[in-house]
Amino acid sequence: MKAYSRGNTAGRSRFESRRLLVVSQVALSLMLVVGALLFVRTFHNLTTLDAGFQQERLLVSNFDFTPLNLPTEQRNAYKKQIREKIRSLRPVQSASSVAIVPLSGSGWNEFISIPDATVQGEVANFNQVSDGFFQTVGTRLIAGRDFNQTDTAESPLVSIVTQTFVNKFLKGQNPVGRNLRVAQAEGQPDKIFQIIGLVNDTKYTDLREEFTPIVFVPESQDKNPDRSSETLADVTTSIKRAAREMNPAIGLEFRVFRTMIKQRLLRERLMATLAGFFGLLAAILAMIGLYGVISYMVVRRKNEIGIRIALGANRNNILSMIMREATILLIAGLAVGTFLALLTASAAKALIFGMQPNDPLTLILAVVVLAAIATLASFLPAKRASTLNPIQALREE
Numbered sequence: 001m002k003a004y005s006r007g008n009t010a011g012r013s014r015f016e017s018r019r020l021l022v023v024s025q026v027a028l029s030l031m032l033v034v035g036a037l038l039f040v041r042t043f044h045n046l047t048t049l050d051a052g053f054q055q056e057r058l059l060v061s062n063f064d065f066t067p068l069n070l071p072t073e074q075r076n077a078y079k080k081q082i083r084e085k086i087r088s089l090r091p092v093q094s095a096s097s098v099a100i101v102p103l104s105g106s107g108w109n110e111f112i113s114i115p116d117a118t119v120q121g122e123v124a125n126f127n128q129v130s131d132g133f134f135q136t137v138g139t140r141l142i143a144g145r146d147f148n149q150t151d152t153a154e155s156p157l158v159s160i161v162t163q164t165f166v167n168k169f170l171k172g173q174n175p176v177g178r179n180l181r182v183a184q185a186e187g188q189p190d191k192i193f194q195i196i197g198l199v200n201d202t203k204y205t206d207l208r209e210e211f212t213p214i215v216f217v218p219e220s221q222d223k224n225p226d227r228s229s230e231t232l233a234d235v236t237t238s239i240k241r242a243a244r245e246m247n248p249a250i251g252l253e254f255r256v257f258r259t260m261i262k263q264r265l266l267r268e269r270l271m272a273t274l275a276g277f278f279g280l281l282a283a284i285l286a287m288i289g290l291y292g293v294i295s296y297m298v299v300r301r302k303n304e305i306g307i308r309i310a311l312g313a314n315r316n317n318i319l320s321m322i323m324r325e326a327t328i329l330l331i332a333g334l335a336v337g338t339f340l341a342l343l344t345a346s347a348a349k350a351l352i353f354g355m356q357p358n359d360p361l362t363l364i365l366a367v368v369v370l371a372a373i374a375t376l377a378s379f380l381p382a383k384r385a386s387t388l389n390p391i392q393a394l395r396e397e
Helices: 002-047 072-087 133-137 163-169 236-246 257-264 266-300 302-310 315-351 360-386 390-396
Strands: 059-064 109-114 119-129 141-144 158-162 179-182 191-199 214-218 229-232 251-256
Touching (some): 002 266, 002 360, 119 163, 163 191, 163 214, 266 302, 302 315
Parallel strands (some): 119 214
Antiparallel strands (some): 109 119, 158 214
């Protein structure tokens, strides 16, 4: 009995160390699982975000007219010819020109004033588009009209603004018919645009940014065009053929709009993949650790379990006893892990989008997933202990 007591004391010390390791494993696993869920949900939020325009079935085509040496006054007319020819292609649903491709990282802003709204020296983003642009990218026209053939270089300047522009500068009032003054370089008169339409908010340079006030101006009223890009909805072969028919010297470059956006989300995709991998690995290690500790406990208490069964304990009593031990370890690990997760998640606030670092749904989901895995890992040795043959267990001692 003395010898058994000394061995049991040494075994208990090792068992306590194992317990501590399991609690640490569960805590670190929860921290990593929370991080993984935050980054995975961030990537999902960015890829499913309503940016104000459609992202599928759009092809961005960059047309380089430099080799043609076109006179300035002929560029708009030439681009219009190409646009009309591409629109006539059988697979193309809609085509339009845009100076700055949305979410490309490029930008153009101006100082604006609205005389009848006491707005002076405010900054707004600008973009130059052709007629049919909003139809092509799927941006909804809320009020007023789109650009059309009557908006020429000789007609009064016109513009279309977004909902954020109206909310910020016009207090939500109807913008149609208002005048918009754009400051020019010193010595040049300011440009005055009449607002003819209101469109839904759209992202400008990046998916993570808040909606900003945007002013769209028609390409047809630009007297000095120097660049062009066609946003198309189809295959490149038909466009190449149409461009060659116009002039073989035209340079062409194609990018799928959705692919372009995914490339800009490379960091988020990498973070989600790595965090997901390490979160899964940590959960597996925690499951193995808990399984090992409970199995070791069952082996160490085999004699005790045999006596309990011999004295009348049923299988449910044994199962509850083992699971109670596992639950204590699990709760301790989850409590420590929750504290660590909240502490470390705040440091990654700049990388998270669409939720807070202490997002309760993410934390609850991580706890539930890890608890389910740990419960399964504990149930297997507990189930084995409940089916123990007491005669065989006592005979081994």
